[in-house]
Amino acid sequence: MTEKYNMPDERGHFGPYGGIFVAETLIPPIQELNAAYQKYLKDPEFIAELDADLKYYVGRPSPLYHAERWSRELGGAQIYLKREDLNHTGSHKINNTVGQALLAKRMGKTRIIAETGAGQHGVATATVAARLGLECVVYMGAVDVARQSLNVYRMKLLGAKVVAVESGSKTLKDALNEALRDWVTNVDNTFYIIGTVAGPHPYPAMVRDFQAIIGREAKQQCLEATGRLPDALVACVGGGSNAIGLFYPFIEDESVKMYGVEAAGDGVATGRHSAPLCAGRPGVLHGNRTYLMADDDGEIIETHSISAGLDYPGVGPEHAWLKDTGRATYVNITDTEALEGFYALTHMEGIIPALESSHAMAYALKLAPTMGKDETLIINLSGRGDKDMQTMAKREGIEL
Amino acid sequence: MSRLAAKFEELAQSGRKALIPFITAGDPSPGFTVPMMHAMVKAGVDVIELGVPFSDPMADGPVIQRASERALAHKMSLRRTLEIAAEFRKTDQTTPVVLMGYLNPIEAMTYEGFANAAQRADIDGVLTVDLPPEEGQECSALLKARGIDPIFLLAPNSSVDRVKKMDAVGSGYLYYVSLKGVTGAGHLDVADVENKLQQIRANTQLPVAIGFGVKDAETANTIAHLGDGVVIGSALISKIETNLDNPEQAKNEIVELLTSIRQALDCGLGTEGVQE
Ligand SMILES: Cc1ncc(COP(=O)(O)O)c(C=O)c1O
Numbered sequence: 001m002t003e004k005y006n007m008p009d010e011r012g013h014f015g016p017y018g019g020i021f022v023a024e025t026l027i028p029p030i031q032e033l034n035a036a037y038q039k040y041l042k043d044p045e046f047i048a049e050l051d052a053d054l055k056y057y058v059g060r061p062s063p064l065y066h067a068e069r070w071s072r073e074l075g076g077a078q079i080y081l082k083r084e085d086l087n088h089t090g091s092h093k094i095n096n097t098v099g100q101a102l103l104a105k106r107m108g109k110t111r112i113i114a115e116t117g118a119g120q121h122g123v124a125t126a127t128v129a130a131r132l133g134l135e136c137v138v139y140m141g142a143v144d145v146a147r148q149s150l151n152v153y154r155m156k157l158l159g160a161k162v163v164a165v166e167s168g169s170k171t172l173k174d175a176l177n178e179a180l181r182d183w184v185t186n187v188d189n190t191f192y193i194i195g196t197v198a199g200p201h202p203y204p205a206m207v208r209d210f211q212a213i214i215g216r217e218a219k220q221q222c223l224e225a226t227g228r229l230p231d232a233l234v235a236c237v238g239g240g241s242n243a244i245g246l247f248y249p250f251i252e253d254e255s256v257k258m259y260g261v262e263a264a265g266d267g268v269a270t271g272r273h274s275a276p277l278c279a280g281r282p283g284v285l286h287g288n289r290t291y292l293m294a295d296d297d298g299e300i301i302e303t304h305s306i307s308a309g310l311d312y313p314g315v316g317p318e319h320a321w322l323k324d325t326g327r328a329t330y331v332n333i334t335d336t337e338a339l340e341g342f343y344a345l346t347h348m349e350g351i352i353p354a355l356e357s358s359h360a361m362a363y364a365l366k367l368a369p370t371m372g373k374d375e376t377l378i379i380n381l382s383g384r385g386d387k388d389m390q391t392m393a394k395r396e397g398i399e400l
Numbered sequence: 401m402s403r404l405a406a407k408f409e410e411l412a413q414s415g416r417k418a419l420i421p422f423i424t425a426g427d428p429s430p431g432f433t434v435p436m437m438h439a440m441v442k443a444g445v446d447v448i449e450l451g452v453p454f455s456d457p458m459a460d461g462p463v464i465q466r467a468s469e470r471a472l473a474h475k476m477s478l479r480r481t482l483e484i485a486a487e488f489r490k491t492d493q494t495t496p497v498v499l500m501g502y503l504n505p506i507e508a509m510t511y512e513g514f515a516n517a518a519q520r521a522d523i524d525g526v527l528t529v530d531l532p533p534e535e536g537q538e539c540s541a542l543l544k545a546r547g548i549d550p551i552f553l554l555a556p557n558s559s560v561d562r563v564k565k566m567d568a569v570g571s572g573y574l575y576y577v578s579l580k581g582v583t584g585a586g587h588l589d590v591a592d593v594e595n596k597l598q599q600i601r602a603n604t605q606l607p608v609a610i611g612f613g614v615k616d617a618e619t620a621n622t623i624a625h626l627g628d629g630v631v632i633g634s635a636l637i638s639k640i641e642t643n644l645d646n647p648e649q650a651k652n653e654i655v656e657l658l659t660s661i662r663q664a665l666d667c668g669l670g671t672e673g674v675q676e
Contacts, residue, residue, distance in 0.1 A: 011534065021503060021530045023459040024553035025580055027562065167465055173456060180458045185581040187557065284503045284530065285456060297477035298508030300455040 005251045007321060012201020012288070015324065017317035020200040022287045026180070029187045034202045036107050041209060046102065053098045054213060057131075058088050060095075062214075064221035064378070070348040077231065077371035079364060081351070081381045082218050082246065091354065091383030092214060092242045093124035097193055099210035101128035104191035111135040111190045115179040117144055117172035117238065118309030118356060119151025120383055121195030126160035136160040139178040141171040144308045151387050169302040172238075172312045176286050196239025197316030200287030204316050211245025218378055219249055226376050232257040234367065235380035236359040237277070237330065238309045240316035242382035247328060257329070260319060261363045263305035264332035274303040276315050277323050277330040290317040306335040306391070307355035309383075337362040342385070342392070354383035355391065403496040403524045404549050404572035407446055408607040408628060417665045418573075418629025419444060419620075420609055421636055421658060422500065424451035424467035425484050426476030428640055432647050436654065437488045441495050443655045444662035447609075448488075449527070449631060452481045452501030459529045461584035463634040466641065478505035479517070486521040498525035498551060498572070506539065515542035525572045527551040533569040540569060553577055556596055560603060567604035576600065576610045576627060584634030588613035590622055597626045617657075621664040632661065 012018045020030060040046040054060040063086065067079040084092035097114075104112060112129045115138070116122030122138040129136035138155055142164040145152055155162050168174040176198075183192045197204040197211075222230050233250060235243035237260040250256045262275035273279065276291040283292040285300060293301045293313040305311040322328035333341070338355060341362030346352045353361055360379050368377055385392070393400050401409075411418055421440050425433050437448055453471035457464060478501065485497050499518070506514045506528065518526060526543055528536065533552060540550040549572030554563060556579065566574055576597070578588045593610065600608055610623050611631030624630035636654050643650035 019535050020532060021535055022532065023529050023555075023577075024532065024558060024562075025459075025555035025577060027532060027555075028557045028559065167462075167469075168455065177456050177458045181461070181582045184459065185585065187580055283507045286458070287530070289507075292504070294504060294508060296508060297479065298454075298505035299472065299477065300504070 007318060008201065008205055012205065014318045014321035016282070017290050017320040018201055018204055018288050020287060021284050021289065022200050023184065025184045025187065026200070029183070030200055032107070036103055037202045037206045040103060040106060046106070050099055050102055053102070054095065058094050058098060059086065060213065061217045062086050064218055064225060066225065067349050070344065071368065073348055074365065074368040076369040076373065077375045077377040078373070079368055080222065080225070080230070080376060080378045082214060082378055083381055084214060084242065085351070085353065085357070085381050085384035089120070089124045089127050090386060091120040091124065092211060092245060093121040093195060094127065095213055095245065096195065096207050096210040096241060097121070097124040097128045100191070100193045101132055104134070105132055107191065109189060109191035111186065112193055113137045113139070113179050113182050113190055114193045114195060115139045115172065115175035116195060117141070117175065117311055118307065118354070119144065119148040119155065119387060120309060122160070122162070123151050123154045123158070125193050125195070126155040126158035129160065130158045137163060137182065139163050139165050139175040139182070141165050141169070141175050143170040144172065147391055148308055148387055150390060171303065172308070173300065173314070180286070196241040197244050197318060198239045198286055198288065198314055204288060204318055207241050208244045208248055208318060211241050212248045214242065214245035214380065215247060215249035218246060222376060222378060229253055229256055230378045231255070231371065231375040232259065232367065232377045234259045234261060234360050234363055234377065236261045236310060236356050236382060237315060237319060238312050238356060239314070240319045242380050244316060244318055246378070246380045247322070251327060258327065259363060259367065260328055260330045261359045262330060262332040263307060263310035263359055264334040265304035267334050268332055272304040273332065274305040274310050274312060275332040276313060277319060278332045282320065285314050288317045290314055290320045291323070306338060307359070309354070309356040310359065331363055333359040333362045341365060351381070352385035353381055354385050355388045357382045402547060402549055402572060403494070404447065407496050408573060411446060411628070417624040418446040418607070418609060419658065419662055419665060420447045420449055420629055420631040421445050422449040422451055422631055422633030423636055424453055424464065424471050425481040426453060426471035426474050427467040427637065428470050428644055428647060430474050430476060430480065430484070433484050434487050436651055438492065439651055439655050440658055441492060443658040445658060446629065447496045447498060449498045449500045449633070450481060450485060452478050452499055452505060454502040454505060457502065459582055461582040461634060463584045463637050463641065467637045478509060482517050482521040482523070485523055489522045496524035498527060499523055500527040501529065503528050503531045511539045511542050515546055515548070518543070518548055519546040523548055525549040525551045527553070527575060529553070533565055544571065551575055554600060556580055556592060560599060563600050563603040567606060570606060573607040573609050573628065574600070574604060575631065576608050577612045578610050578623065579613050581612065583612055585613055588619070593623060594626050617660045617664040620661045624665050
């Protein structure tokens with residue numbers, strides 16, 4: 001794939017994927033958003049303001065850290081970690097919320113809504129809303145409210161209203177449904193900050209563009225550190241925003257292999273997982289066509305993952321396209337394996353990763369030893385594990 | 401002429417407004433739906449919208465969400481909804497039936513597979529909430545080729561261009577969503593609906609049915625006379641929900657409500673405009 005990559009088309013299609021599949025009431029706000037996105041992402045003033053926020057508020061650039069001890073231990077590739085965990089609020093999610101909040105401000109919207117799974121996107125949204133003095137409502141599945149209570153408290157501290165969603169499977173997809181219902185009801189004053197590369201066009205492209213800072217920095221940092229491009233990239237895939245953020249600037253560099261890691265939950269064979277690219281089928285949900293976990297009747301199946309942020313039955317349409325074209329490879333990691341990744345990084349490098357990111361670490365445990373010592377592997381460390389302390393302590397039988 | 405076109409023409413000639421109930425197929429149980437459809441016809445409805453249960457009904461409020469959940473608990477699906485429609489058709493060859501649902505169950509059957517199955521079930525119209533015309537060309541063409549009307553939504557914030565587009569791609573009728581919100585939502589503003597309908601009327605010859613937020617005979621009557629008909633859904637499904645232990649009672653209450661709306665609509669016969 002040496003030819004120029006310029007997906008999506010003007011209606012948001014990545015080949016057969018993506019597009020705009022929404023109820024009529026959402027067409028006008030989506031058109032309005034698309035116009036603003038097209039205009040401001042080329043506007044020097046907007047870009048300057050975004051760059052300044054990323055530098056002084058988020059703390060970018062995030063380091064590309066050479067995990068030397070872990071690399072030695074695994075005996076293969078030189079592992080570099082892209083430290084998105086060091087961003088303000090603890091994950092890559094803030095790259096996107098800072099950008100969308102600037103758009104909301106320019107569009108004159110006074111109210112912000114968001115969906116959240118692990119709570120990282122909710123926190124990152126509540127954070128930018130607090131900073132701009134905007135009203136903020138975050139929808140979160142009731143199951144996730146229980147397993148990520150620390151983040152619920154953070155959002156409330158920041159002034160957001162957290163709504164526990166009791167419908168369906170009470171996880172991320174249901175939070176997204178509820179946020180769409182809110183948006184349809186309050187279209188005039190409300191900006192919906194979607195937290196991943198899902199939703200109707202322009203969200204998948206726009207969120208990617210805001211997250212692509214990860215890959216742009218990583219490329220430059222890798223060249224500085226090693227004098228050449230990396231050999232492989234690894235990132236976990238929930239909706240796919242941290243992965244596409246890392247991958248996108250490398251898509252035309254065909255020597256760079258890309259691995260997206262989905263959550264296999266109890267194992268793909270058990271059916272209790274969140275791995276639509278590995279074990280799903282194309283369909284339409286939440287405004288776009290992509291790989292989904294659905295049954296023969298097209299009803300969405302409940303997902304399972306130890307990590308709330310990967311517990312989603314769909315995936316960004318661009319990943320569906322990258323899978324079909326073979327440009328990226330999608331693999332999966334079980335809950336048990338993810339825990340091995342979690343402990344490996346914690347013990348070998350003194351870095352506690354988020355459970356989502358632990359899936360990427362776990363895949364590196366398999367991949368790095370198969371690579372040469374002179375090869376470079378970049379893993380996206382999408383977030384820190386602070387939010388998962390309760391879950392981990394509980395698993396270990398410890399009461400906090 | 402399609403059953404829907406014929407029905408609206410007949411209504412227009414007699415100066416009457418269409419009464420269009422919406423119920424979810426298989427709610428509260430699969431056996432409930434066909435007898436309920438026949439009872440609604442007896443109560444004087446003109447067209448039946450049959451909701452296809454979906455796991456993620458993004459445009460629906462809590463009442464219809466729960467109806468979907470109840471139906472899905474009985475393993476209801478698009479295929480079984482088509483079976484229900486076909487069963488109804490065996491003893492009623494005149495009442496148009498419109499399927500209303502979301503795209504993914506149709507994707508799972510493939511567009512062509514669905515269009516063929518809908519034709520076999522003698523379905524008259526299909527309204528797919530999350531399939532706007534830009535993405536819906538292929539599906540609409542397959543339906544039209546089989547004499548099935550693709551029905552599209554218009555919203556309070558739809559532009560004139562959008563109305564023209566729906567006029568070009570839709571057939572049967574246009575469904576005007578009377579408020580910004582989900583099904584069963586709060587209060588609709590009659591003056592707003594009236595203004596918007598003027599703009600819509602100026603740009604289409606298609607009949608316009610108005611839905612969302614219609615709760616009782618009074619609102620139904622007011623709203624129906626702004627267009628060509630009125631859709632009532634959540635208010636009916638609420639009757640099912642409050643009588644889960646007694647479906648016969650639910651059926652009676654639905655018939656009672658529809659009968660009162662039918663009377664109100666026919667008494668308001670010839671009412672020009674609405675004074676609020
Ligand atoms: C730390 C972290 N990584 C990854 C994800 C998954 O999202 P995405 O696939 O969009 O990066 C989340 C989502 O909550 C997260 O919090």
